[in-house]
Structure formats: structure tokens, C-alpha cells
Amino acid sequence: MSFTIYESSVPVFVKMLRNMGNWLDKAAAEKPEAELVAAKLAEDMRPLTAQYQFASDSAKNAVARLIGIEAPSMPDTETSFAELKQRCDKTIAFIESVDPVAFAGAEDRAVEIKFPNGMGYRWKGADYLRDFALPNFYFHATTAYAIMRAQGVSLGKPDYLQHLGQPEQF
Numbered sequence: 001m002s003f004t005i006y007e008s009s010v011p012v013f014v015k016m017l018r019n020m021g022n023w024l025d026k027a028a029a030e031k032p033e034a035e036l037v038a039a040k041l042a043e044d045m046r047p048l049t050a051q052y053q054f055a056s057d058s059a060k061n062a063v064a065r066l067i068g069i070e071a072p073s074m075p076d077t078e079t080s081f082a083e084l085k086q087r088c089d090k091t092i093a094f095i096e097s098v099d100p101v102a103f104a105g106a107e108d109r110a111v112e113i114k115f116p117n118g119m120g121y122r123w124k125g126a127d128y129l130r131d132f133a134l135p136n137f138y139f140h141a142t143t144a145y146a147i148m149r150a151q152g153v154s155l156g157k158p159d160y161l162q163h164l165g166q167p168e169q170f
Contacts (some may be wrong), residue, residue: 005066006103009129013059014092015163016141020055021088022162023145024081027153033081039151041143050076051144052084055137056091062133063095065111066125067102 027036038047046054053076064071072094078084107126114120121132149155 004100004103005106005125005129006100009062009066009103009133010095010098010100012134013063013095013137016137017055017059017088017092017095019160019162020052020141020144021085023148023153023155023159024085026155026159027148028081030153031151036148036151036153037079037081039147041147041150045143048144048147049078049084051140051147052087053078055140055144056087058133058137058140060091060094062129062137063098065133066106066109066129067098068109 027033037049040047053074056074057071060071060074072090074087074090078087107124109125110122111125111128112120112122113132121128123131145155145160
């Protein structure tokens with residue numbers, strides 16, 4: 001039995017987006033929201049809100065591109081933790097609404113990304129997922145995590161890997 005594009009994408013995105021929603025709950029309990037939403041790791045980087053928006057876009061666009069449909073539009077208007085959590089939830093709802101059967105042939109489906117300057121990339125679906133979509137998604141999720149950590153939120157590796165639950169005794 002092979003490991004499918006569906007299994008390599010949908011559960012991965014959903015689990016981390018749920019974790020990201022939980023990070024916001026922890027942050028809200030520990031820090032004033034106003035301190036965090038505009039926080040950045042470096043001056044030339046985008047703030048926490050944008051990292052959530054980019055992670056959402058990366059996940060929903062990846063799924064849509066892999067199955068050959070348009071991703072739902074989600075304007076980047078979030079300015080609060082509640083709105084960022086709602087964005088995560090909307091992204092999860094879209095991703096989970098896709099029938100796994102729709103991923104048939106996705107590994108060979110042509111995926112193209114065009115940038116406003118006329119440049120871009122072309123891949124087969126499997127290469128797109130492995131080389132761009134997943135690394136890009138995790139870049140923004142990790143950056144959001146790092147911004148919160150840098151601002152003093154008591155997140156740790158168990159929060160990042162919260163989807164695993166508690167370890168078992170062997």
C-alpha cells in the first residue's frame with residue numbers, strides 16, 4: 001500500500017492548523033493580544049497575523065492546486081486572535097470537505113505558480129507538495145510559533161506537536 005498525496009497533505013495541514021489555534025488560546029491567557037498581533041521576529045518580516053494568514057493560504061492553496069480547483073477566497077483582514085482562530089477553522093473546514101477521491105492522479109497533476117513579476121514555478125503535484133507546499137506551510141507555522149515564543153508566550157515543543165497527544169509508557 002502506498003502513502004498517498006491525500007495522506008501527505010490533508011491530515012498534516014489540519015493537525016498543525018489545530019495546533020496553531022491552540023497556541024492562540026495559550027497566548028491569550030498569558031499576554032495582551034495587542035502586544036502579539038503586530039509582533040515580528042525581524043523588522044523586515046511580516047507580523048504574527050500575516051504568518052497565520054500565510055499558513056492558511058499555503059494549506060488551502062496546496063489542496064486546491066493538487067485537486068485542480070480554485071481555493072476559497074479568504075481576504076487577509078484578521079486583526080485579533082478570535083479572527084485568526086476563525087481563519088484556521090475555515091481553512092480546516094475547506095480542507096476536510098475535499099473528498100479523498102479528488103486526489104486521484106494528484107501526484108502527476110501539473111501545478112503552476114505565477115508571481116506578479118512574470119516569474120514562477122512548474123511542478124508535478126508530488127514535487128510541488130514535497131518541495132514547496134509543505135516547506136512553505138511549515139515556515140509560516142514555525143515563524144508564528146517563534147514570534148509567540150520571542151514575545152514570552154510559554155509555548156514549548158509539546159505545543160508544537162500537540163496533535164501527538166501524551167506519549168505512552170513502554
